[in-house]
Amino acid sequence: MIKAGIDVGAKTIKVVLMEDGKIRGKGKVLSGFDQEESAKEALEQALMEAQLSREAIGIIVTTGNGRKAISYATDDVTEARAAALGAVFLYPSARTVIDVGAEEARAIKCDSSGKVLDFAVNEKCAAGSGAFTEAMARALEVPLEELGPLSLRSTQTIPMNAQCTVFAESEVVSLIHSKTQKADIAVRRVGLEPELVLIGGVAHNPGFVESFKRTAELDNVRTAEDPEFVGAIGAALAAGE
Amino acid sequence: MAIPTKYPTEPLKCWPKAKEIRQQYYKDYATAHDRGGIRWSGGAWAFDAVPMGLGDDVHVMTGEPYAASIAFDRKFAQECQDATDARGWARDLCSYMRIYWGSMYLNRFFFGGEFPKPDFYYQTQICCSHAKWDQEAALYENVPFFCIDVCVGPYETLDEDRLNYVVKQLHDSIDGMEKTTGRKYDDEKLIAAVHNECRSTSLWAEICTLNKAIPAPLDEKTMFSLYVLATLQRSSKQIGDFYEELRDEVKDRVARGIAAVPYERCRIITDTQPPWGFLKIYRYMEQFGVVSVGSLYTFGLEGIFGDQEDGSWGPRKTPQQLGIKIKTREEALRITADWNLSRPQWQHFYDPAIKTRMMLRIYNEWKLNGVILHLNRGCEGLTVGSSENRLGLVKAGVPVMTYEGNMADEKEFDERRTTSRIESFMETLGLEQIEAARAAQAAS
Numbered sequence: 256m257i258k259a260g261i262d263v264g265a266k267t268i269k270v271v272l273m274e275d276g277k278i279r280g281k282g283k284v285l286s287g288f289d290q291e292e293s294a295k296e297a298l299e300q301a302l303m304e305a306q307l308s309r310e311a312i313g314i315i316v317t318t319g320n321g322r323k324a325i326s327y328a329t330d331d332v333t334e335a336r337a338a339a340l341g342a343v344f345l346y347p348s349a350r351t352v353i354d355v356g357a358e359e360a361r362a363i364k365c366d367s368s369g370k371v372l373d374f375a376v377n378e379k380c381a382a383g384s385g386a387f388t389e390a391m392a393r394a395l396e397v398p399l400e401e402l403g404p405l406s407l408r409s410t411q412t413i414p415m416n417a418q419c420t421v422f423a424e425s426e427v428v429s430l431i432h433s434k435t436q437k438a439d440i441a442v443r444r445v446g447l448e449p450e451l452v453l454i455g456g457v458a459h460n461p462g463f464v465e466s467f468k469r470t471a472e473l474d475n476v477r478t479a480e481d482p483e484f485v486g487a488i489g490a491a492l493a494a495g496e
Numbered sequence: 497m498a499i500p501t502k503y504p505t506e507p508l509k510c511w512p513k514a515k516e517i518r519q520q521y522y523k524d525y526a527t528a529h530d531r532g533g534i535r536w537s538g539g540a541w542a543f544d545a546v547p548m549g550l551g552d553d554v555h556v557m558t559g560e561p562y563a564a565s566i567a568f569d570r571k572f573a574q575e576c577q578d579a580t581d582a583r584g585w586a587r588d589l590c591s592y593m594r595i596y597w598g599s600m601y602l603n604r605f606f607f608g609g610e611f612p613k614p615d616f617y618y619q620t621q622i623c624c625s626h627a628k629w630d631q632e633a634a635l636y637e638n639v640p641f642f643c644i645d646v647c648v649g650p651y652e653t654l655d656e657d658r659l660n661y662v663v664k665q666l667h668d669s670i671d672g673m674e675k676t677t678g679r680k681y682d683d684e685k686l687i688a689a690v691h692n693e694c695r696s697t698s699l700w701a702e703i704c705t706l707n708k709a710i711p712a713p714l715d716e717k718t719m720f721s722l723y724v725l726a727t728l729q730r731s732s733k734q735i736g737d738f739y740e741e742l743r744d745e746v747k748d749r750v751a752r753g754i755a756a757v758p759y760e761r762c763r764i765i766t767d768t769q770p771p772w773g774f775l776k777i778y779r780y781m782e783q784f785g786v787v788s789v790g791s792l793y794t795f796g797l798e799g800i801f802g803d804q805e806d807g808s809w810g811p812r813k814t815p816q817q818l819g820i821k822i823k824t825r826e827e828a829l830r831i832t833a834d835w836n837l838s839r840p841q842w843q844h845f846y847d848p849a850i851k852t853r854m855m856l857r858i859y860n861e862w863k864l865n866g867v868i869l870h871l872n873r874g875c876e877g878l879t880v881g882s883s884e885n886r887l888g889l890v891k892a893g894v895p896v897m898t899y900e901g902n903m904a905d906e907k908e909f910d911e912r913r914t915t916s917r918i919e920s921f922m923e924t925l926g927l928e929q930i931e932a933a934r935a936a937q938a939a940s
Contacts, residue, residue, distance in 0.1 A: 372924060376913075376917060
C-alpha cells in the first residue's frame, strides 16, 4: 500500500510517498494562502515522480503547522513525532533531532523506535528560524542559497543587538551566530544525546550547520539529505502504525 | 492502548450558588451608593478584612477577578486594552491592569452601566504592578489610595520586627479610611472579618487537599470558578459559609468515588493564570484522560496551607481552631498580617526555589504525572522565576511542558501551537486520545 506523508509547513508543503519502507516520490510547493490546494499540488508532483495515480494511495497522514487543514487526510501526527520517526528511519542511531523550519526551531530527544521522550520548541519569536534567514538574506542582498557559504567566509563574529527579525534587518548582523543560539538553547533544554541529526529547511545552510557544531561543541552532527522532507517521511511512517 | 476505567461523574450541586454569589457581588458593588454604602476597589491580595470595620454596607471590587471576567469576553477585553494602549501605556504591562484601566477609561462596567467609581483604593504591594495599578486608577478617579507594603521576606524568615512593620501600616490605613469616609471604625466587625478570612482560606486549602484523592473530585477548570470567590472577598461570612458547604460536598464526592474527569489516568498541575479566553485547552487535555488537579496558583493564591501532623501539606489551622480568641484591633491586625504573609503564592517573589519546593510537594502528595507551566506574558508577578521552576522540576525528574501565552490578551496566545505542544507532551507521557484508543480497540 502506498502511504503519503504531508508536512504542511509554514512556508512550504512537502509530500513523500512510501511503499514497503521505500520512498517512491516527493513533492514540494510553497504553502501559499490555500494550504489544502497547495498540498494537492505537492501530492500531484510526488505522484508524477512515482508514476502513480491518486487512487494508489491507501492512507494519508499529515504533520506540520497546518496539519489539521487538510480535509482529505486520514490522520495527523505532531511535528515532534513526525520528525523523530523520520530521523530514526533515516539514521537509526539518531537520539536527538534538531528541526529548524520556517517558523519554529525544535529539539527532540527520542528512543530507537522514534518515540518522543522530550522536546523543546522556541516560543513566539522567529529569530533563528528559516523566516529569519530569509529576512537576513534580503537585508544583505544575497540569494538565500548563497547566504550559508558566504557566512563561512566570515573571519569574525559581530554581536547582534536585535534578535527580532524586523529590527535585525536594519543591522549588520552576524546572522549565523544568532540563529545557532536559538537551536543551541533548545537542544540544551532537552539534553543532548548522541547521535544528533539536523533536519528542516534551515539544515541546507552550511553556515548554520557549522555554527551549530561550534556552539554545541559537537563534531558528530549529521545533516539529513533533503532535510526538509524528514517530517513528511515521518508522517508517512506514522501511517503504518 | 487499553481504554482506561470510566469513573462516575456528576455536576457539583453548589455550582449555581457560586454563580449567584459572584453575580450578586458585582451588583452590590455597582449599586452600593444607591443604598448609602461605601465602595472600595483594590486587589485580590488586599487585606480585605480591614475595610470591613467601616460597616456592613461596605462593598469591594477586586481588580484581578474583574479583569479576568472581561478576559473571557475577548471582544470587550480587546476594546479595554486598546483604550489603555491609546493612552500610551506599554503593551507588556500586566494585562489585568490594562483591562481594568481600559474599562475605567471607557467608563463601561462589564456587568452593565457606567464604571462604578470607588470611594478609595486599598491594595498591597508585593507584585511589581499592583501598587502602580491602583495609583493610576486613584489618580484618574481622584480618590484616595492606601497601599500596604508587604515585602518583608518569605514567611519562613518572618520575625516580630517584620510583622510589626506590616501591622503598623494596617493601623495607619484604618486612620486614613476613617478620615476618608467620615465613619467611625468598628473593631468588632474587623474581628469578625478576620475570623471569616481565616476560615474561608483554610477551607479552600482543605478543599484543594481533598483533590489528592484518585479520581480527583474536582478539575482545575471547575476550580477556577470556585477559588475566585476567595479572591472577591475572602473575609465575608457568605464566602466562608459557601466554602464549608463546598467542602462537605467535595468530601462526599471523594467518599463516593465521583470523578471530575471520567477517564482520569494522568494527573497534572498547571501554573499561573490560564489564558482565560481559551479554557478549552483543559477540555482538550481531558480527551487524553488528563485531569489538572489544580496548581500552586489555584491552591495558594488564596488558600492558606500548613504542615499537617502527618507531615503532609494541608489547610493551616485557623486561630479559632487553635483556641485563640481575638479581642482587640491590634490582635486582629497581627493575625491577619501573619495569616496573609504565609500565603503560598507570595513566597516565590523572594526566591523561585521556594516555589519549586512547593510544586514538588504538590507533585508528590497529589500523585501527579507531569506539570504544564504557562509562561504568562500577562502577569510578570506570577511568572517571575518560572524558568527556574522548570529547571528545578526537571532536575527532580518531573516531566514538564511549557507554553507561552497571556491570561487576558489573546494576541499573545497561539491556540494551534499550544494544542500541538500539548499533544506532543501527551506523546511523551505515553498517552493517546481516548477516542483513538477506543477506535483502535474496536478495529482489532
